[in-house]
Amino acid sequence: MYGMLYESVQHYVQEEYGKEVWSKVCAIVDCKHSSFKTHQIYPDKLMPDIAAALSACTGETFDFCMNFFGKCFVRFFSNFGYDKMIRSTGRYFCDFLQSIDNIHLIMRFTYPKMKSPSMQLTNMDDEGAVILYRSSRTGMSKYLIGQMTEVAREFYGLQIKAYVIESQNDINGGTAGPIRLTDGPLTVIVKYRLDFDNREYMAKRVNTVVHPSQLKMPAVDLKVFLELFPFTIVLNHEMKITHAGEKVVETWIMHNPGANPKAFLGAHVMDLFHCRRPKDTNIDWDTLIQMRTVLFELELIRTGHNRAAYDAVLNMDFENYDDMLLNEAQSLVMQKAKEFSAEHTSDIDEGEESDEIIDPATGQRRSSQGLRSILLKGQMFYIKDVDSLIFLCSPLIENLDELHGIGLYLNDLNPHGLSRELVMAGWQHCSKLEILFEKEEQRSDELEKSLELADSWKRQGDELLYSMIPRPIAERMRLGQEHVCQSFEEVSVIFIEVMNIYDSGSNNIQEAMQAVNTLNKVFSALDEEIISPFVYKVETVGMVYMAVSGAPDINPRHAEHACDMALRVMKKITSQNLSDVVIRVGINSGPVVAGVVGLKVPRYCLFGDTVNTASRMESSAEPWRIQLSNYTAEKVREVGYKVKSRGTVAVKGKGEMETYWLLDGPE
Ligand code: HEM
Numbered sequence: 001m002y003g004m005l006y007e008s009v010q011h012y013v014q015e016e017y018g019k020e021v022w023s024k025v026c027a028i029v030d031c032k033h034s035s036f037k038t039h040q041i042y043p044d045k046l047m048p049d050i051a052a053a054l055s056a057c058t059g060e061t062f063d064f065c066m067n068f069f070g071k072c073f074v075r076f077f078s079n080f081g082y083d084k085m086i087r088s089t090g091r092y093f094c095d096f097l098q099s100i101d102n103i104h105l106i107m108r109f110t111y112p113k114m115k116s117p118s119m120q121l122t123n124m125d126d127e128g129a130v131i132l133y134r135s136s137r138t139g140m141s142k143y144l145i146g147q148m149t150e151v152a153r154e155f156y157g158l159q160i161k162a163y164v165i166e167s168q169n170d171i172n173g174g175t176a177g178p179i180r181l182t183d184g185p186l187t188v189i190v191k192y193r194l195d196f197d198n199r200e201y202m203a204k205r206v207n208t209v210v211h212p213s214q215l216k217m218p219a220v221d222l223k224v225f226l227e228l229f230p231f232t233i234v235l236n237h238e239m240k241i242t243h244a245g246e247k248v249v250e251t252w253i254m255h256n257p258g259a260n261p262k263a264f265l266g267a268h269v270m271d272l273f274h275c276r277r278p279k280d281t282n283i284d285w286d287t288l289i290q291m292r293t294v295l296f297e298l299e300l301i302r303t304g305h306n307r308a309a310y311d312a313v314l315n316m317d318f319e320n321y322d323d324m325l326l327n328e329a330q331s332l333v334m335q336k337a338k339e340f341s342a343e344h345t346s347d348i349d350e351g352e353e354s355d356e357i358i359d360p361a362t363g364q365r366r367s368s369q370g371l372r373s374i375l376l377k378g379q380m381f382y383i384k385d386v387d388s389l390i391f392l393c394s395p396l397i398e399n400l401d402e403l404h405g406i407g408l409y410l411n412d413l414n415p416h417g418l419s420r421e422l423v424m425a426g427w428q429h430c431s432k433l434e435i436l437f438e439k440e441e442q443r444s445d446e447l448e449k450s451l452e453l454a455d456s457w458k459r460q461g462d463e464l465l466y467s468m469i470p471r472p473i474a475e476r477m478r479l480g481q482e483h484v485c486q487s488f489e490e491v492s493v494i495f496i497e498v499m500n501i502y503d504s505g506s507n508n509i510q511e512a513m514q515a516v517n518t519l520n521k522v523f524s525a526l527d528e529e530i531i532s533p534f535v536y537k538v539e540t541v542g543m544v545y546m547a548v549s550g551a552p553d554i555n556p557r558h559a560e561h562a563c564d565m566a567l568r569v570m571k572k573i574t575s576q577n578l579s580d581v582v583i584r585v586g587i588n589s590g591p592v593v594a595g596v597v598g599l600k601v602p603r604y605c606l607f608g609d610t611v612n613t614a615s616r617m618e619s620s621a622e623p624w625r626i627q628l629s630n631y632t633a634e635k636v637r638e639v640g641y642k643v644k645s646r647g648t649v650a651v652k653g654k655g656e657m658e659t660y661w662l663l664d665g666p667e
């Protein structure tokens with residue numbers, strides 16, 4: 001389905017429910033598109049999926065959401081100026097209801113791959129109307145209710161009540177989860193009742209009977225119709241073709257070489273055509289006589305593809321065709337076809353059955369698939385004088401390539417109306433549009449790429465920021481909240497020093513580079529042991545790595561988490577047996593004040609004697625040992641950690657302190 005419908009949903013869901021809800025909905029349906037391109041096609045099932053997801057996020061029913069999306073579409077398409085088109089369909093709401101098919105058809109040039117639904121106004125009365133909707137998509141029936149309600153309100157000042165009377169293959173709303181559209185050829189048929197004040201329209205209709213233009217007119221010879229509409233077919237009650245325009249017969253002959261050219265008349269319409277629109281329609285008199293406002297699309301069935309045969313048939317003794325035996329006539333046709341091809345292409349080997357077409361218009365070779373079949377678009381009109389249905393139609397051709405593809409020329413098209421101009425306009429329009437679409441695609445791809453790039457830079461920036469400032473604090477600062485210092489009653493501070501990997505007095509560059517590499521390996525290994533939110537890395541200064549447990553996320557088991565990390569680190573670094581690397585660890589627990597300092601390179605710092613003492617625990621520890629302050633040892637011994645007193649140690653700036661070695665964690 002075209003992106004325009006999804007653009008309207010994204011716009012109004014964000015407006016109505018906020019960007020947060022929209023992001024949640026996208027996450028649920030796994031939609032990767034940050035925006036939708038108007039002219040790009042997206043999966044049909046995305047629409048009901050989004051409705052089901054929005055229903056889950058907001059508690060609204062699925063039907064409510066689909067109805068809402070239909071309203072969004074009508075509000076949104078005004079951005080493209082389509083509201084003017086709706087207003088111009090007619091003075092009354094019923095005029096509009098009869099024009100929806102036409103609207104979609106006119107928009108075909110702009111949305112060439114559109115698979116629009118078909119809408120049929122089957123009944124009107126003073127209290128409203130009945131609409132029959134057919135579509136190859138499920139889950140859209142409530143979408144249409146939203147559209148019709150919004151068009152009635154917005155453009156006709158009508159409050160209508162629209163509801164489903166009966167439906168086939170339609171998945172009733174309120175489904176819990178996203179609707180998976182089936183892939184099979186499924187036609188959804190839904191009949192709606194629209195209740196609204198329709199008296200004025202009905203009264204106006206009655207008056208048309210006495211309208212001056214309705215004065216008795218003489219019967220018109222059917223031949224006139226067939227000249228004006230050379231692709232027309234006339235059907236009797238048995239749905240047999242009684243009369244036909246010359247072009248439709250010629251086109252049929254061209255696409256059915258070898259068939260009896262006289263077999264077109266008298267054949268059942270469904271033996272020669274497929275009904276493409278509306279889908280799954282019973283082609284019988286009673287049904288068609290009800291569907292005079294519906295736009296039909298009949299596709300001519302092709303059995304072959306030989307332009308040469310076509311010319312041969314037209315040149316043959318058409319009058320006496322019946323007298324010849326059919327196979328004699330067919331062999332004559334094929335003979336003529338060979339002669340025709342031989343005249344037009346010298347390089348086809350003799351005797352080789354060529355199925356190539358020489359396109360006389362362009363002289364280009366076309367493979368046998370070159371001739372596509374023809375799609376006739378029009379309405380069924382009942383002509384009382386001949387008690388027949390006449391399919392007043394014209395070929396649906398979007399551009400010159402397609403015209404050639406069918407083997408027709410502009411002169412074959414209806415002499416009146418805009419068929420020829422539309423093809424030309426369509427061709428120009430399409431080529432202009434193609435350039436515009438390409439440009440739009442290019443721009444939006446560039447936009448998509450720069451959005452991805454910006455996103456990756458943002459992520460990298462965030463990583464960098466979170467490496468300096470804890471995420472919750474960074475988020476609060478990003479929201480403009482002034483970050484104030486925060487005091488913590490009790491945390492455990494860990495200092496880890498990498499010893500003797502570098503003599504700061506030496507000027508040997510080699511040694512220095514070696515030391516940096518080794519330090520990077522060790523600190524990266526330590527980083528892997530940081531388990532947020534239990535332990536937070538504060539900084540590294542020189543060979544010293546500092547971390548804390550219990551800040552910025554308060555956690556009562558900070559001493560245990562700090563010891564666990566120290567034990568893991570000891571095990572990890574010894575297992576890595578990095579040559580010359582020796583470490584020692586110190587831990588202390590107590591109160592600290594934490595805050596972000598600095599503007600240029602803001603850092604999350606801890607202040608207080610607890611930090612100083614933890615540093616001393618590390619700097620006075622022996623290599624490969626973890627030294628705990630008395631207070632920390634007390635806390636972890638209670639929960640089974642194995643500690644061993646080191647006795648009293650003279651600690652710089654602290655005097656005599658009893659400290660402990662940490663030997664192992666609890667069983
Ligand atoms: C100028 C106005 C309109 C334009 C440009 C337009 C265009 C479109 C397009 C591009 C699609 C998607 C079809 C596809 O991608 O295959 C669509 C679908 C649809 N349109 Fe329109 N449309 C218009 C007006 C309306 C109105 C007024 C109604 C009904 C009141 C309507 C009913 C629908 C429905 C129900 C669908 C969903 C597809 C389905 O059910 O199969 N449209 N339309």
Ligand SMILES: Nc1nc2c(ncn2[C@@H]2O[C@H](COP(=O)(O)OP(=O)(O)OP(=O)(O)O)[C@@H](O)[C@H]2O)c(=O)[nH]1
Binds near residue numbers: 544612613615616
């Ligand atoms: N990495 C790091 N070390 C700290 C921090 N706060 C204190 N220290 C260290 O803890 C130790 C004890 O600090 P103090 O008691 O203030 O001693 P000092 O006189 O400032 O420093 P010294 O010259 O080492 O005695 C010192 O080695 C400080 O470098 C900190 O936030 N980060």
